[in-house]
Amino acid sequence: MGQEDVSMTWRRIARGAQHAGRVGLVLLAWAAGWVQGASAATIEFAQAHAVVTVNGVTSEHDTVLPYHWDRHHKGQAGYAVFDLSQDLPAVPTEPWGLYLPRLGNAYEIWVNGTLLQRQGNLFHPNGADNAQVPRYVSISPGVLQRSNQIRIHIRADIGRRGGLSQLILGPRDEVYPIYMKSFHWRATGSLLVVAFSAAVGLIGLALWLTQTGSSMPGHPAREPIYLYAALAELAWTFRVGDALIEDPPLPWPWWGLVPVVAMGVWAASIALFCIDVAGWRQRTWVPWFRGWLAALLVASTGMAFWALGGGKPLALTAWYAVLGLTFLVFGTFFLRHALRNASTEHRIVAATILLNVAVGLRDLYVFRINPSYADNSLIRYSSVLFGVTLAVIVVRRFGEARRQAHELLGSLAARVAQKEAELSASYQHVEQLARAQERAAERTRILRDMHDGVGSHISAAIRQIQSGRSSQSELLQTLRDSLDQLKLSIDSMHFPPGDVTALLASLRYRLEPRFAASDIELQWDVDPLEPVGRLDAPAMRQLQFMVFEALSNVLQHARASKLRISATSAFGGARLRVVDNGCGFDVKAPLRKGLLSMRERAQAIGASLTLHSEPGHTVVEIKIG
16 A cells, blocks of 8 residues: 555545544434433432441541442442431422432432332342442322431442442422433443344354354364354343343352453454454464463453452453553554455454444543443443444355355256266166166076077977987977977066966966866966065066976876866965876985976075875975065
């Protein structure tokens, strides 16, 4: 950046400062009207007679209000009774009110001997804190007289801003609006800040938990800027929310540590957020600065306990001063970098930091260096600008991340579509190869069946012709078996998998004429069977050959007059029986080629083959489990 650019930038900042000054004057004027003092019809009490007890020692004196306990009795707790007198020109006939900007930590308010309001236990130190918000006491007609005595008892703890502010007494219509303005400024405003900070913090935390990258498999890389924003805003809810909690969940001074530590977490998170905004995460000085922030955060606990529990308020004042100085230097450095960098986010954050540092130094002076009693902290409201800035930057970063994610998803979608097209083409090619393999396998099966069945029978017929010893009937039987094998091979192509009933029906259709021609009575006892799931097409062909071989043996060798074929469901499968009344055979003798083939096929399909034979009764049983 050249010298002219720097000069122009500073002129722009100066003009902006003048404009901000004018706006600030307007806001101050509005604030002055918002917290304006009492009107002429009201009475302000600025003096009181005080009876003060500290460490068992009681003193009595006249005092000027406000009476700031921590300033008069540093590091000491105690009790006080304030008496205020006021004569009225006439006895009021309308309701009046008494407005107290601050008092406590516990208190009682008496008017002319009547107890009108009590908060907390006067004799229970470090209990509830009732000095957080302004108080209003309604006074009914008849309580006030021409001559009036107001007595206020307070209990003051160490470091809790106990005491008594100036009082305003007057007609309800005059005093109550003043009280409500002060209450809104201190309590309602704090509640709105807490709600806003909590909302921003929870949004930032949700984004940090859900928006992850993929730097390493199984190790999601979360964006830390969301976490810093979330921690800053959630810590600020504890810092500001302390003003709304009169009865803390922890005893004093332990509860007093919470807003102090929350202030440290807020400041450290803001600094780390700014480092990420500026892109300084890799700078060599950043680890040292983080260490310094961690040291400040650790020191906050000790300093707060020393000040609030040990009665050494300067310890906490020193910690606040170091914290303010740290961020004054950091904010100046950050602004200097912002002037050289065109980043809008950077410049907005820099301006917000300096504004909050300025307001924080003001609060440090008002509440620590030259403490006033009834003043309100302004940084709780100026911090809202930081919350807005954090929210804007987080939303912008999130929007940019979403845009990049959409672009990445678009690119991934295009690549996925391309891969899908390639996979589809590859799948079609593989499917074509699979169909070709299926056709080749089917041709191989048909050829094997032709060779094992039809081929073997034709070869046998050729050998019979060549030998010249076979009769015409034997040759005819061999050729008929060959034809039956051919027809059955064709039928097997159309069997549904597992349909044993269809398989037996096909055999009956093909062979029943031959049984009739051989004077064999066929008895058919086949129940409708459920398909056997584990019998696929190859297994069905194996079963067909087994049954055909059994029937062929009856035709050729059994010399039977009756043949019974039965089939029933059993064992989750089926049981087939071929029974004839022929001459039988010796089942213990070495199996012939046909029976041996049947046993091998049964083993191939996981079925059991049982043979029983005696003259007049032969059973071939096939069980498919």
